[in-house]
Amino acid sequence: MRSDRRVSPLPWTLGAAVAALAGMAVLEAGPLVPAMAAASAVALITTAALVRRWMQDRRAAMHAHTLAAALDSETRACLVVAADGTELHRNPLARRLLGQVTDPLAPFKDRASADDRVLDDLDRLAAAAMVGAVRKAEFSLPTLDGGREWFTVEIRPAGPGAVIWLVEDVSPRRAIEETLRRENEWLADFIDFLPVGVYCADSDGIIRTANHRLAEWLGGTPSELIGHSLEDVLGQTPDPEAERVELRLMGRGGEVFQAMLAHSVFDEGGEIRTRSVVVRDMVPEHQWERALRTAERRFRWLFDDAPVGIALIEPDGSIGACNLALQAMMGIDHDGMIGRRLADYIAAEQQDSAAEQLARVLSGSLPGAHLDVRLKGRRDLIAQLFVSPTHEDGAISGLIVHFIDATEQRNLEVQFAQSQKMQAMGQLAGGVAHDFNNLLTAMIGFCDLLLQRHGAGDPSFADIMQVRQNANRAASLVRQLLAFSRRQALQPRLLNVTDALAELSTLLRRLLGETIDLKLVHGRQLGLVRVDPGQFDQVIINLAVNARDAMPGGGMLTIRTNAVTVDQPVQRGPELMPAGQYVLIEVTDSGTGIARENLGRIFEPFFSTKEVGAGTGLGLSTVYGIVRQTDGFIVVDSEIGQGATFAIYLPRFEADPAQETKKLPTAPDSTDLTGSGTILLVEDEDAVRMFGTRALKNKGYKVIEARSGEQALDVLRAEDGIDVLISDVVMPGMDGVTLAKLVRMERPHIKLILISGYSEDVARNGIDPDAGIHFLPKPFSLKQLAEAVKQVMDGT
DSSP, X not given: OOSOOOOOSHHHHHHHHHHHHHHHHHHHHOSSOTHHHHHHHHHHHHHHHHHHHHHHHHHHHHHHHHHXXXXXXXXXXXXXXXXXXOEEEEOHHHHHHOOOTTOTTHHHHHHTTTOHHHHHHHHHHHHHHHHTOOEEEEEEEEOTTSOEEEEEEEEEEOSSSOEEXXXXXXXXXXXXXXXXXXXXXXXXXXXXXXXXXXXXXXXXXXXXXXXXXXXXXXXXXXXXXXXXXXXXXXXXXXXXXXXXXXXXXXXXGGOEEEEEEEEEEEXXXXXXXXXXXXXXXXXXXXXXXXXXXXXXXXXXXXXXXOSSEEEEEOTTSBEEEEOHHHHXXXXXXXXXXXXXXXXXXXXXXXXXXXXXXXXXXXXXXXXXXXXXXXXXXXXXXXXXXXXXXXEETTEEEEEEEEEEEOHHHHHHHHHHHHHHHHHHHHHHHHHHHHHHHHXXXXXXXXXXXXXXXXXXXXXXXXXXXXXXXHHHHHHHHHHHHHHHTTOOOOOOEEEOHHHHHHHHHHHHHHHHOTTEEEEEEOOSSOOBEEEOHHHHHHHHHHHHHHHHHTOTTOEEEEEEEEEEEEOSOEEETTEEEOSEEEEEXXXXXXXXXXXXXXXXXXXXXXXOSSOTTSOOSOHHHHHHHHHHHTTOEEEEEEOTTSOEEEEEEEEOBOSOTTOOOOOOOOOOSOOOOOOOSEEEEEOSOHHHHHHHHHHHHHTTOEEEEESSHHHHHHHHHHOSOOOEEEEESSOSSSOHHHHHHHHHHHOTTSEEEEEESSOHHXXXXXXXXXXXXXXXXXXXXXXXXXXHHHHHHHTO
């Protein structure tokens, strides 16, 4: 069920390349040995078997990917653990909430260190997981700000011996339950201390409920009245058919007072009961009415001052009353909502299902409902609706609906999910690009070796050049993937944006054509930005080309620059831009615009709204990667038919442009790349190591090979005359950075070159730029490798 496996058409490309190289090798060999034909046949049969195996693996990977995607879409944290303790799958929420597979509850135990009850619950959950039993627990944990968070943790079997951990943050639900509980307490308190007595009696004259005020008048407590007959409590059984009855009651201390009783009869589930109000001392009618108005006013305070939106719904589905919180939430005043159907304020795609749920609660088939809906008012919002029935005379008379505004919470969830998705896609793209750079290094290198034996007049020259050119095209695509994953090899320097755009304007006008006007609006005192000039040009060109395609009938492209200061951290898309000084570059077109549903995906690799074949879908993802790798931010604002604006924020500098990181020196003009000396080449990829060895030997160097960092250390202990160490960065066991640090300490006279498919910043991994360690990015050609060695050997 692991989700880290991907199925792609890349093996076909590699197979084709290998087949091409093998074919050329056979053509080059000629009719030397007949057995070579048989070997080719065996290779074809082996290739077919590998293809069949690959198809089987692909189908299995697709099933695993589907199951993993289902768990990743789960709103709860999910962790699946096999019987032997192996972690089978962990969705993004589980990575945030749960600990390592050996102790998933460790984060909760750390926070609950002072709460024995919670620790006991966690121990029982752990014990249930060990035996594959079903168990569920709900508990709260303290937060840093002194609050509480509630979690539900559930253990369930997930196949033979395996278990699944399910964790849900139920803090919002507990907060809502607490709000409803307080409201019920307020209402009970309100009824208990009304200025009038209240009770309910059944058909036998037995008191079923009574408020505190009536019990106080009679010298007891509500519990002492409940279960006793009206005859015992009031001294008589009031006539149920009379609306008002005068009474003489005896209170605390034996005093007798006059009272008036008003009641009504209702049917509750087939049982006749009375709902009665007792007014003491036979106050005049206007005072009795005043007491009722006071009670109504207090109820109105509880209703209007509630911290959540509340609406009373009539049986026909219309809004009978709404409180101030709901009016503020919807942006609609009281008169604008009364009489309107609640369903009218629910988004069209959810109206039918919501109306069905409301109807079921009204009919009594559901005791209540919880709905997540999008509401339409003066502003659109996402709300949680808690629906409960109201009763009158024992029958459902309408609904009471509590509204919780969940817009901000939902937006944060979406932003977090988008950020996680972009990070995961970046890691995938970077990993694929790194592996491809190894393959492309070998392909380009062996082509260079073949070209040394097959000159321009050779029949094989054109074929070899075709392979090399296509390998270079593949290297360009890999650079775009590395740009998106922020692992591209950059050479940043301090740059004046105004000068860079002015130099680029002529090229932009040619790209845009005669039907599109280009307008540059430069801000003053912009300062400098630290970027790779070539990559900066690529960002602007990609945005300009996209804008041109969005304006097929012509239009205006405006590039505006300005210096801005951000005082507080700002949410820019899924990322948080820190406070500071920035140079803002806005690229605005008057084109067709971008649909709102596509705005969240335009920076994803291979996502394109263009027709098939009209683009690779890597343009904007490349822009995104370059900007983020430069510590900048990019956001887009667009509507259909209103054009689009891409805003780029780059950190502003005023440093001396001469203060730059030292890079590998530019190759000298001399074409003589031969030399002498001993080179230790450390590379775990056999093809890359073979090419590098042959290339350097052809230039006159003695080359010693090593497949790992550990093997390289053995060679260094046995050999004293090594002049240059060339090491790959990413290797099993000891990596190249660790090896370089050890060699720098023990053999400081050895010159070092690191090679990697990642960017220099990633490859160096904390090595001081001034430590004298040079860097050569993959893929590199025979000439580039020879130039790098020549430069470090000559000390240039």
